[in-house]
Amino acid sequence: MAPVIRAISKCPSLHAHVLMTGQHREIAAQALESFGILQLNWLKIAKGCHDLADQAGELLKGIRKHISEHHPEYVLTHGDTTTGFVGALAAFYGSVAVGHVEAGLRSGDLYDPFPEEANRRLADQLCHRMFAPTSIARDNLLREGISSDKILTTGNTVVDAVRHLAREIKPARELAELQGVLGPEKRIALVTTHRRENWGQPMRNICNAIKRSLNAHTDLQVVLPVHPNPAVKDVVVSVLEKVPRVHLVEPLSYETLIALERDADLILTDSGGIQEEAPEFGTPLLILRKTTERPEALTSGFAKLVGTNQKAIVDEVARILRSDQTKVDRKNPFGDGHASQRIAQAVETHINSTHDIKIRNVG
Known part of the structure; x- marks a missing residue:
């Protein structure tokens, strides 16, 4: 949302009031600081609340x-x-009129990913305007009976964010957070895993697949920012802490993460956002999930769905590393870098038109 906040701030008649709900406060604040966004409002909610109903x-x-x-x-x-x-x-x-940024994504399975698939379907039913990132997302909304005049296809704002930062970021090996971390090996695999559906044995399978891949490719090193949730951290540390060429690091700043996505030879992730960011750099992507609500990453050739099966992960890592040219030279299917301006303009138009109606009624 950072590029949207910036775009709104450039509209003379608008002011962006940013409310953060407080999860991973330091990480979120640091990410927004990268975009010069310092005016934040933090919601005070009970800490240590992991039950979904209680959270909601x-x-x-x-x-x-x-x-x-x-x-x-x-x-x-x-x-x-x-x-x-x-x-x-x-x-x-x-x-209050509400717009849903990144509307219309669907996996087709209400329980996978859980609870995200239900969250986005429910949110779309409540919104005044749906900002669909792609034509596929738009078609999903139309099939669900949402009127076309409520949908605006914008591209994904994550592309705006990545393009804004990538112009300024130094090579990953030169960044302070990674100095003394990355070894001299030529190849880098970035791994991120945190999703609820992968907790437990699926995450253990992912970690064991990483061990097997490192044994098979002695010129490979892995950077894995460890999510602070104990359900993730305990498994990752127990399996990978003492494995050579595995760099378990604290959660990285957004700039450093983007630099790694750009400079890595491959990425293994269960993150949704990285599925949209990696194509900007052409970095091959293995999706550690059973389903994806971003089929554009698959159909465009940037990514492959491998789930959490150890053999499937190991085989696909080997396939990518055997390739002479790992980068995929194609257009990013998720946007052109101008999604945020389209969203800000739509919001400004709505508010201005509402003001006009009020003035006419008073007159």
Whole structure:
């Protein structure tokens, strides 16, 4: 959302009021700082609340209170998180127009990924406007009976974010967070894994596949930013902590993560956002999930769905590393870098038209 916030701030008649719900506060603040966004409002919610129903209840109460105190004329919510869905619900309860950025993504399975697939479907039903990143996302919404005049195909704002940062970022090996981390080996695999559906044995399978791949490719090293959630951290550390050429690091700044995505020879991830970021650099991507709501990454040849089966992961890593040219030289299917301006313009048009109606009614 950082590029959207920046785009709104450039509209003379708009002001972006940023509300963060507080999960991983330091990581989020650092990421937004990369875009010069320092004015943040933090929601105070109970800590250590991991039950989804409890989380949703706390978020709904907090966001609804914030809306009633600050009286926004428009709310933008993003993606498929519980925060995104509950933000749309709170705005709906407050009779405030709400737009869904990254609307229309679908895996086709309500329980995979869980709860993200349900979150995005529910959010789309509550919104005044759906900002679909691709034509596939737009078609998904139309099939669900959403009127075409509620949908605007914009491209994905993550492409805007990546292009903004990539122009300024030095090579990964030169960045402070990775100095003394990366070894002299030529090849780098970036690995990220954190999703709820991969907790437990699936994540253990991923980690064991990494061990096997490193044994098979002695010129390969792995950088794995360890998610702070104990359900992730405990498994990753127990399997990979003492494995040579595995660099388990603290969560990285957004700039460093983008630099690694750009400079790596391959990426293994269960992240949704990285599926959209990696194609900007042509870095081959293995998706550690059973399903993806971003089929564009698959059909364009940037990514392959491998799940969490050890053999499938090891075989696909070997296939990529055997290739003479690992980078994929194709157009990013997720956008042209101007999604944020389209969203900001649509919001400004809506607010201005609402003001015109009010003035006419008063007259």
